[in-house]
Amino acid sequence: MTLNLTPTQILAGVGVLVALFVVWRWSARKARRAADAARASSRVVSLAGRVLFTGATFMGFQWLVITYVHNPTLVLVVLGVPDLIAAHVLTRLLTVTSMDTTNTRRRGGRR
Template sequence: MTLNLTASQVLAGAGVLLALFAVWRYSARKAQRAADKARASARVVSLAGRVLFTGAAFMGVQWLVITHVHNPTLVLVVLGLPDLIAAYVLTRVLTVTSMDTTTTSRRRGGGRR
């Protein structure tokens, strides 16, 4: 079985292969951008959940100590400790100098090396 192809048929075939490769690359990049956006929004939701859980735990412990323990030193410790933790966290958050570069420092060819 022999194939007899003209130069225009070979060029047309190469053009079709090039177009398929370009579409494949475009869809892969689009999927990567969508995955990055999904990760970023999941990060926010996860952070909100952790903040709410921790706040509820602190509030529950404070309520128990204030209503059932009549030791003023213990009440001051229970009320002051969350303030110290919050001050530490806020100080760290507000003094961050690095940037999240997950999307800008991507290498060509994708993936890690």
């Protein structure tokens, strides 16, 4: 079986293959950007949930101690420890900076 193709048909076939490759690369980049955005937003939601849970736990213990215990030292400890934890977290948050990005260096860039 012989296959006779004209130069126009060969160029059309190569053009279709190049177009498929370009679409494939474009969709891969778009999917990577969407995955990065989803990962970043899930970090925020996860952090917010942990903060709310921890805050509710602290508040519950404080409410229990203030309501049912009449020892001023214990009340001061229960009110002071969460403040110390919050101060530590805020101090680290405001003084430590980090780059939380993926390394997306292209060819030819400085290394």
